[in-house]
Amino acid sequence: MVSFYSANGDFIYKDISLTGGTSVTVYEKTSATQIKNDLSDKLSDVSTRSIYDIVTREQKAVIIETTTEGDTTRQVLEEYFGYELTTENSSFEFTGSALSESFYRQLLIAILIAFVFMGIVVFIIFRTFVPSTAVILSAFADILMTLALVNMLGMRMSTAGIVAFLMLIGYSVDTDILLTTRILKRDEGSLNSRIFGAFKTGITMTLTSLFAVVFALFVVRSFSIVLTQIFSILAIGLGFDILNTWITNASILKWYKEKKP
Amino acid sequence: MRLKLTWRMWILIIVLLFSLIAVFGIPPRVFQKGVVITSVELNSTAFDQGLRQGQIITEIDGTPIKNLEDFTRVVKDKYTGEKVKTTFLTNELEVIMFSNETPKITVSSISQTNIKTGLDLSGGARALIQAEGQKLSASETQDLIDVVSNRLDVYGIKDMNILPVSDLSGNNYMLIEIAGATPSDLEELVAKQGKFEAKIANETVFVGGNQDVTSVCRNDATCAGIETCQKASDGGHFCNFRFSVYLSEAAANKVYQIAKDIPVNASPQGNYLSEQLELFVDDKYTTGLNIAEVFKERPLTQIAISGSETGKSQQEAFEASEKEMQKLQTILITGSLPYKLEIVKLDTISPTLGKDFINSIFFAGIAAILAVSIVIFFRYRKIKSSLALIITSLSEVLIILGVASFINWNLDLPSIAGILAAIGTGIDSQIIILDEAKQKESLSLKQKLRRAFAIILGAYFTALVALLPLLWAGAGLLKGFAITTIIGISVGVLVTRPAFTDMVNMIEE
Numbered sequence: 051m052v053s054f055y056s057a058n059g060d061f062i063y064k065d066i067s068l069t070g071g072t073s074v075t076v077y078e079k080t081s082a083t084q085i086k087n088d089l090s091d092k093l094s095d096v097s098t099r100s101i102y103d104i105v106t107r108e109q110k111a112v113i114i115e116t117t118t119e120g121d122t123t124r125q126v127l128e129e130y131f132g133y134e135l136t137t138e139n140s141s142f143e144f145t146g147s148a149l150s151e152s153f154y155r156q157l158l159i160a161i162l163i164a165f166v167f168m169g170i171v172v173f174i175i176f177r178t179f180v181p182s183t184a185v186i187l188s189a190f191a192d193i194l195m196t197l198a199l200v201n202m203l204g205m206r207m208s209t210a211g212i213v214a215f216l217m218l219i220g221y222s223v224d225t226d227i228l229l230t231t232r233i234l235k236r237d238e239g240s241l242n243s244r245i246f247g248a249f250k251t252g253i254t255m256t257l258t259s260l261f262a263v264v265f266a267l268f269v270v271r272s273f274s275i276v277l278t279q280i281f282s283i284l285a286i287g288l289g290f291d292i293l294n295t296w297i298t299n300a301s302i303l304k305w306y307k308e309k310k311p
Numbered sequence: 312m313r314l315k316l317t318w319r320m321w322i323l324i325i326v327l328l329f330s331l332i333a334v335f336g337i338p339p340r341v342f343q344k345g346v347v348i349t350s351v352e353l354n355s356t357a358f359d360q361g362l363r364q365g366q367i368i369t370e371i372d373g374t375p376i377k378n379l380e381d382f383t384r385v386v387k388d389k390y391t392g393e394k395v396k397t398t399f400l401t402n403e404l405e406v407i408m409f410s411n412e413t414p415k416i417t418v419s420s421i422s423q424t425n426i427k428t429g430l431d432l433s434g435g436a437r438a439l440i441q442a443e444g445q446k447l448s449a450s451e452t453q454d455l456i457d458v459v460s461n462r463l464d465v466y467g468i469k470d471m472n473i474l475p476v477s478d479l480s481g482n483n484y485m486l487i488e489i490a491g492a493t494p495s496d497l498e499e500l501v502a503k504q505g506k507f508e509a510k511i512a513n514e515t516v517f518v519g520g521n522q523d524v525t526s527v528c529r530n531d532a533t534c535a536g537i538e539t540c541q542k543a544s545d546g547g548h549f550c551n552f553r554f555s556v557y558l559s560e561a562a563a564n565k566v567y568q569i570a571k572d573i574p575v576n577a578s579p580q581g582n583y584l585s586e587q588l589e590l591f592v593d594d595k596y597t598t599g600l601n602i603a604e605v606f607k608e609r610p611l612t613q614i615a616i617s618g619s620e621t622g623k624s625q626q627e628a629f630e631a632s633e634k635e636m637q638k639l640q641t642i643l644i645t646g647s648l649p650y651k652l653e654i655v656k657l658d659t660i661s662p663t664l665g666k667d668f669i670n671s672i673f674f675a676g677i678a679a680i681l682a683v684s685i686v687i688f689f690r691y692r693k694i695k696s697s698l699a700l701i702i703t704s705l706s707e708v709l710i711i712l713g714v715a716s717f718i719n720w721n722l723d724l725p726s727i728a729g730i731l732a733a734i735g736t737g738i739d740s741q742i743i744i745l746d747e748a749k750q751k752e753s754l755s756l757k758q759k760l761r762r763a764f765a766i767i768l769g770a771y772f773t774a775l776v777a778l779l780p781l782l783w784a785g786a787g788l789l790k791g792f793a794i795t796t797i798i799g800i801s802v803g804v805l806v807t808r809p810a811f812t813d814m815v816n817m818i819e820e
Binding site for chain 1 (some may be wrong): 441639667668671681686738739742752766770773774788792
């Protein structure tokens with residue numbers, strides 16, 4: 051992550067909802083790669099993709115994203131397709147760069163505040179330093195690892211993607227609270243059997259979410275960029291959460307409990 | 312198992328019933344036939360006769376109108392240019408109209424539920440607007456909104472929502488949402504300041520707004536309309552429009568004071584002052600109008616404003632002139648906006664994709680339920696508890712939709728992601744309940760379930776506080792996510808989870 055930041059000057063690759071620019075959906079069956087090739091010298095930083103019908107797998111529309119502002123993009127596209135773009139045959143979304151920068155900053159602040167609030171609540175619930183910190187650390191590790199993998203995959207993050215990270219905080223903390231409660235606040239059975247019991251419950255929780263997300267991802271993948279991104283990030287995050295909760299967090303708690311019976 | 316419902320289950324059932332009513336209405340809207348009126352043009356015949364937004368047209372001239380197709384067909388056959396009598400039967404009243412043109416109303420099919428979808432699903436336009444180069448305070452934003460709403464209203468845009476929004480950094484914006492088709496000149500209407508000035512010899516004599524202009528003639532062929540259309544020398548066409556404007560005494564006097572000192576030029580067309588009345592919109596010169604000699608004699612409150620627009624065909628020129636006239640009338644009536652504006656975000660979403668989108672979400676939902684069912688059955692191998700879990704989760708979806716319909720929340724994409732998040736955490740909590748109940752300990756089932764609740768409450772509060780900042784971040788455009796998730800998890804903790812606990816109790820005993 052550190053090397054990524056120093057190379058790119060930011061934590062993530064941003065899409066136009068965070069850098070500013072125009073996203074146009076046109077009901078056209080022209081191939082996305084061809085449009086990209088044809089327009090790359092007229093619009094700045096173009097990326098395109100196709101949308102398919104869920105059932106018939108037929109191409110329905112093509113999405114063109116560019117950092118060029120709305121009016122110019124409209125002119126270029128109308129010239130290219132040879133007809134007027136109306137609300138009947140297209141959708142336009144334009145975001146000014148100043149606004150998207152401010153959105154981005156605010157969403158980061160929102161995540162930060164969410165994180166701090168979550169930490170405070172965790173401390174109130176457990177009232178002990180090491181276990182509470184372990185919960186927060188585990189959530190933090192989830193986010194960091196997911197972010198790293200998302201960057202490695204070259205995914206361009208949108209506002210929706212950032213919201214997915216908020217969701218991830220929630221899911222991550224669920225299992226950690228379960229584990230910590232079972233270990234600290236219960237005294238029946240051996241420590242290991244309690245960890246194992248919590249593991250059984252927690253892994254069911256994570257796996258149901260993971261399965262649901264992956265199945266849903268499979269359905270929407272060809273259709274909605276927004277939902278695809280949310281589900282992908284959740285799937286990655288839930289995967290890492292299994293590691294962080296049941297290896298890192300469980301070890302810390304076990305060590306803590308054995309040291310201080 | 313004896314089926315004795317506990318009070319917690321009764322609460323769930325009652326809440327579910329309320330949600331059903333909130334979503335489908337009473338009587339269920341699915342059975343309602345007709346088309347609903349979405350807007351009626353002010354001062355049109357339809358409006359005068361009592362047709363209003365929200366009424367449902369069920370019959371025209373005795374022909375039942377079941378859907379939009381029926382309406383379009385009947386209206387198209389009916390109006391062919393001659394004056395005809397039409398009887399509209401609505402759910403509120405019967406209206407009889409004599410007219411030679413189609414009634415000035417827009418209709419749409421009745422939605423089958425009360426669920427309202429956001430612009431990104433139902434189509435429409437959304438603009439986020441800021442003052443250029445300055446930060447507006449909350450009250451300044453409100454002033455701006457008053458002027459802009461008035462302007463859009465005068466211009467004839469009806470199905471709109473305009474409200475102030477602010478964000479975490481203290482910026483205030485004006486958010487305009489227009490459902491359905493987007494007017495092509497929306498940008499000009501909302502972001503152009505629309506400063507109208509009339510000048511004689513470089514001196515401003517009157518400006519737009521009710522200070523100087525007492526009324527403007529519109530929709531009245533005797534004092535406003537397209538006068539002539541002609542072919543231009545370059546092969547194009549142009550049309551002239553003209554409408555009357557009534558000035559205040561003070562403004563009329565100002566015109567007189569300046570006009571009386573200006574010499575007269577005689578010409579074959581008549582005698583006019585040597586200076587013209589020059590019109591400026593947003594500091595840009597648009598037209599110069601000749602001033603008749605009579606303005607030198609006394610203050611006149613009625614003046615005529617004219618102009619012309621061109622087009623490739625006569626039809627195009629006619630429409631362009633009509634539009635230009637409407638725009639001029641609008642800014643003359645409403646005056647200029649108090650600030651120079653900048654559109655920072657403009658989305659125009661086609662309604663077509665939204666429909667497909669809802670289908671895709673539906674499929675995704677089914678896939679997710681299937682996935683959850685597989686894991687749950689695999690893990691517990693007990694039909695009853697697994698079924699209870701799935702049913703509880705489904706009822707949570709219904710309750711979230713019910714509450715959203717009840718508070719008139721527009722479900723947009725973030726809201727739907729929020730529902731997914733809430734259901735996900737809901738299932739997690741139910742798994743905790745099931746597992747805690749199964750623990751082999753000397754505790755009673757009740758005690759075990761109480762302990763399960765301690766964990767769930769912890770998870771609830773962490774999720775709740777984590778969502779709060781999202782209510783304000785990013786000008787509230789992602790608010791939907793926080794709203795539906797908060798509804799979902801709160802309903803979970805208050806209603807569905809207690810009921811589920813009782814179900815588990817019943818099944819286990």
